Amino acid sequence: MGESDRYSDYKKPRTRLTLGQDGNALVGALTLNIIFFLLLLTIKVIYFVFESPELVFQTQVLQYFEMPAQLTKLSGRPWTILTYMFSHTQIMHILSNMLWLWAFGFILQELTGNRKLIPIYIYGGLAGAIVFVLSNYLLPPLRPLINESSLLGGNAAVMAVAVATTTLVPGYRFFRNLNGGIPIWVLTLVYVLIDFAGVASMSAAYSLSHLGGGLAGFLFIYFMRKGKDGSTWMNNLYNWFMNLFNPNKNEMSAKEKIFYNSQGRTPYKKTANLTQQRVDEILDKINQKGYHFLTDEEKNILKRAAEEDI
Structure with a gap:
């Protein structure tokens, strides 16, 4: 019996997580991405008002959000391994990522609860970062450009959510009234093709980093089915931190x-x-x-x- 069927015999429809409801991880992930985008956009507009060149904005601001491929630079800005996956500077970039995150994240959250989505997102982002760095060091054509190479955007993290959802419920269908519906793997394939088309003209390290994110999503579900939940420690850490400010935690x-x-x-x-x-x-x-x-x-x-x- 699949995860989505385990409690389907209960007659009462279960309550869906709605916009603004406490504990909605999907809304939290979307909100965090939007906050980072608006922050960078506001700073960029300020630089534009004062007629500063785009390069000045990149060197004085953006470099503290994007993750550099060169390890010496990364060692000086280690926080960027997290900030890069929530940061976007182009409207179409964030719009595309957030639409796909909503499409796959909604299904994932409906089936597994809201304590899996953000860990999968972060695992995907971390895996994408590692693959990106390794690609720039191991692929000979990329080594001469490693000093200027950097990673920005949630593509690898969103890819992890998409692949995790598809791995969890490969038989899930959209628009069931249309000849039985469209399988989720078809939507995933469309997403992968669109994503790869968007980075086709860029370094191969970007495509490989997205594949790394997808692999992280697959492995998360694989190990979860084996009884090893990779989100537990992350959620426990979050709960521990939040309980530091909760005086009633022992009641x-x-x-x-x-x-x-x-x-x-x-x-x-x-x-x-x-x-x-x-x-x-x-x-x-x-x-x-x-x-x-x-x-x-x-x-x-x-x-x-x-x-x-x-």
Whole structure:
């Protein structure tokens, strides 16, 4: 049974993550890219107003966002291995990447919850950065230009999300009313062709970096199916950081206070009450983390809810 089918027997439609809702990783990733774009655009306009040449903007500002291929430069600006994947300077560049990120990220988030998308995006960006650097050092035609070569944009990261989504649900179809629908792999193929066409006139290192991002997305899903979730440490780090500013982190959760009733039962043995609110809580957890993070008890509650038609 596939990830998308594991809880499809439950009759009540699960709540979708909506624009502006807390915990929507897709909106968070889109917002971060847009913030970086607007920041760079604003600075670029200021330079234009003061009639500064484009080269001045690149050397004084953009070099602190884009990732250089030369390791000596990268060692002086190590943060660019992260900032480059969220930075764009051309409107068509960011528009294309964000549309594809939305198309594939929406499906990925619907099926796995919102704790996988950003880790996959970052893994793809890191893999693309590594491949880009290696390509410039290992391919003889690129070595003479390594001093001027740099990487900018979320293409490798978006490629990781696209490939991860396709690997997870290769049978997913769009527009099902049109002769059974269009398989997701067709959309992925179109995306790859468009992406490669956009860098055809550039260095081969750019195409290879995008392939590196795609490989990262594939490996993430491959290892997740083997029981090795590459997003766990990243989410735990995020939770640890956020809890530093949360004074109520050790308080008993509402689930412990409301949904368990131990009266008349063996001490320390918890039995879950079957309520609509409890079921909604579990469905929200699926939205947040994915079905495979449910406990056996929570899976049994969903099963009971389907049988009792709550």
